[in-house]
Amino acid sequence: MNVILITVLMLGLLGAVAAVILYFVAQKFKVFEDPRIDEVQEVLPAANCGGCGFAGCRAFAEACVKADTLDGLFCPVGGNEVMAQVAAAIGQEAVVADPKIAVVRCNGSCENRPHTNMYNGASSCAVAAALYGGETACSYGCLGLGDCEVACEFDALHMNPITGLPEIDEEKCTSCGACVKACPKLIIELRKKGPKSRRIFVSCVNKDKGAVAKKACDVACIGCGKCEKVCEFNAITIENNLAYIDPVKCRLCRKCVEVCPTGAIHELNFPPRKEKETIAPVNQEKAE
Amino acid sequence: MKTFKIGGIHPPENKLSANKTIQVAPLPTQAIVMLGQCLGAPSTPVVEKGSEVKVGTLLAKSSGFVSANLHAPVSGKVVKIDEFIDASGYKKSAVVIDVEGDVWEDAIDRSTTLIKEIKASKEEIIKKIADAGIVGLGGATFPTHIKLTPPPGKTAEVLIINGVECEPYLTSDHQLMMEKGEEIVVGITILMKAIGVNRAIIGIENNKPDAIAHLRKIVAQYSGIEVCPLKVQYPQGGEKQLIDAIINRQVPSGTLPVEVGAVVQNIGTAFAVYEAVQKNKPLFERIITITGKSVKTPCNLLARIGTPFSQLIDFCGGLPNDTAKIVGGGPMMGKALVSVDVPMTKGSSGLLMIPEAEAQRQTIRNCIRCGKCVSACAMGIEPFLLMATSERAMWEEAESAHIMDCIECGSCMFVCPSNRPLLDYIRLGKAKVGAIIRSRK
Amino acid sequence: MSKFIVSPSPHIHSGNSVQKSMYGVIVALLPALAVSLVFFGLGALIITLTAILSCVIFEYVIQKYLLKGEPTILDGSAILTGLLLAFNVPSNLPIWMMVVGAAVAIGIAKMTFGGLGNNPFNPALAGRVFMLISFPVHMTSWPKPEILPLTYIDAVTGATPLGIMKEGLAKGDSLTNIMTQIPSFTDMLIGKMGGSLGEISAIALLIGFVYLLWKKIITWHIPVSVIGAVAIFTAILHGANPQAYAGPVFHIFTGGLLLGAIFMATDYVTSPMSKTGMLIYGTMIGVITILIRVFGAYPEGVSFAILIMNAFTPLINKYIKPKRYGEILK
Structure with a gap:
């Protein structure tokens, strides 16, 4: 009984002393922070x-x-x-910004963009990009090794094993931009999410001349300029054989999607077209 | 026997083309001369589409401090200046010449007589070397004339000639020493005059006893030149390792060899210098080893810059069926090519065809901390740590672990029992850390 | 057109593999295993097989069902852990204890940290120390060496030379007196003395050492520094008071010192990576071993010494760097 009493007392005393010391130390080293x-x-x-x-x-x-x-x-x-x-x-005014989302500007899947060699180095886009142009004849497109997937902290981006390309989960993407920074080929862009998540963009970053780009990839932008001509809002510019759609100017009329001969311009989350002639552009191209 | 003091490995030598006489490769039908052939800025073309050129005509001139002239390797007509896929799979500018005949510039002395007497002065020599577009032919392709002019305040004491050829498979330097020994030694005396030193040492590994004996006989007639046999060990041909091996001094981190009074030049460069100064011949051809375990006749070829590799391979018995990987250069530091249509450049010391059985890397396993990479590292740094920091993008830590000291010799990956891609990540880290260091300035 | 493989340099590999190193060490342990089979017979066989089998099974089950990964039992590391674990216990240990030891070695000391390459402590030693603390009686009663005995659990037990020494000195016996009770030097070399399975025969272990050096699986640094430190330290003690402290020969050839120095301290994962680091690590193991043997409560201290230094390995790796090129100047 005595032993227990002494033990309890000793421990209690120690605790009390420690608490007092801690109190003074905390007072001494207190840092003022704006609450x-x-x-x-x-x-x-x-x-x-x-x-x-x-x-x-x-x-x-x-x-x-x-x-x-x-x-x-x-x-x-x-x-x-x-x-x-x-x-x-x-107590300040909020500045409203347009919500954004990441888009992958490359559609060079294994089918569209045949391999010309096989990469056998470390499984990292950064390592591969530092070494050479990539497994296909297109030295601009996705390397498919998934640095963006690793960078994404929201589980919003996954490599599709069939196409070899990253796919973005619109629900989960927070447009934090980690994937944009991780991609050594700069194919991922943060774009305006658009009304009802509808958006149109050029899914290609190849700056080669048309013939070279087309040879490397079936769905490459060949810089033909058809979209630029058809656009009524001056939203499309062509530079270095590559079209770019300005998300601010684009009014989502979808005319460019229809005229693109290689199907490089993608539309997302639009309702299906009513008229017969406007079937998916890729099929159109094949039918011709 | 001398050798370098830190690290080192012994890869199988596989010198399949040893003692094969240098053969002259046939002229290509079309030569593709890449504009970026040396370390530094690509050259600026001075010809245009339709220009007629002779062998040795200036095609492009040096476009900056670290850059070199480029000369026509063939005679004929420039058909286009366009983008062409180079060894890296990226498109780079190139001058394409359709070959017509083989007409050389009149100024070039095509005779084989040995000219020992050096008439040119120190300045004239350096100018001639710069004009001839000579770069380090060991593989780094650093413009030679810059190396010959040490930065102010530094003086060179000794010229070291790199005849080590420590890369497995390659034999071009060995064969050049055997066949052009006299010319090389004259080239060395020219280099000595240009740098202003009276001592030169030729380092040769003792797996080439014939070359050691041959050059010893020749240098006996010259004063100040000696041959130093070295114990076989990779990467002895690395500039820093060679200096350590021969004169027992170590170049401090981040400085040039001239800091310890040494200038290192390659055997091939010495020969090119001889030809440029004594024969007025610009650098437009070089010796290249075509080799591989399944290649029918591995050989050493004298080939013109701009010749597509496919033609050289055909000359050596064609591309073996089991080829799975083609490496430009040696197996330790060479670059894998995406296609055989890539043209030869000034830095092409070899072409190695690796059969399927040896081409694939093995499965990567956990690092077991065996420390073999640390023991193998010739720079005394810690590859496992550098890979770990690079993989996690910890650039400051990588820098303080001396990632920039890495010479990318590949010894660490060669010995790793877990097949880890050490050098892949170290190279990435070097690029990132290098950029960070440059941005600080 | 055929597709070529493209990868960064180097394009050749030495052919080294984890598997080769592990099987190399196992081969180097075979002479010692043969000696223990001769002196401890059936018991040695049962214990060794139990240890190896349970280690391999535990590793397989944990990798496959707990970590849901690809089992890598064929790399030999689990077999080696099992073998070393068996080498560190008396040959008359009950089988269930051996299985518990293997579970601790693989399950706790190795797999919880992420498997091979990530464990801070040598798994076999962690298992052994766990057993030593949990089953002190069984772990410290060794069967007497006979030629090919077929008895297992009920073998006649005796003490190890280190045990005799500790007890004798505690009783106040003089060293000369105690030395008459311990086996002769030749017996110690061959292995005719009490002790754990694999630690008895100095010759067999040294053959293994030579094999490891020849195959370049380990370097000389750790074993030599451990043994050197023990030799120097005990020589000093012995010189100071020959009646209270045994000499270097006794300390080197008894107990698990050789087994520890050659096979346990040199474990890749838990030892430092630079040469200087290895020397420091080895020397400290030697010193701590003798401190425990001479001044501690336990007669034997190699396991504890190695485990203690395992804990210091990350620190050594951090502060003891290999000699860098160009560092000497300036």
């Missing part, structure tokens, strides 16, 4: 993905609190909703 930083951090998604351009959610929260205006500060993962909460927490 709003914690508030802002609270509403952030806590993904620490770095999509905002800061080292993590905490750093972003600090930046928000310090900044005079929220212009230029945007959490792509949380979107406008979270930014509105952030703005409320620090």
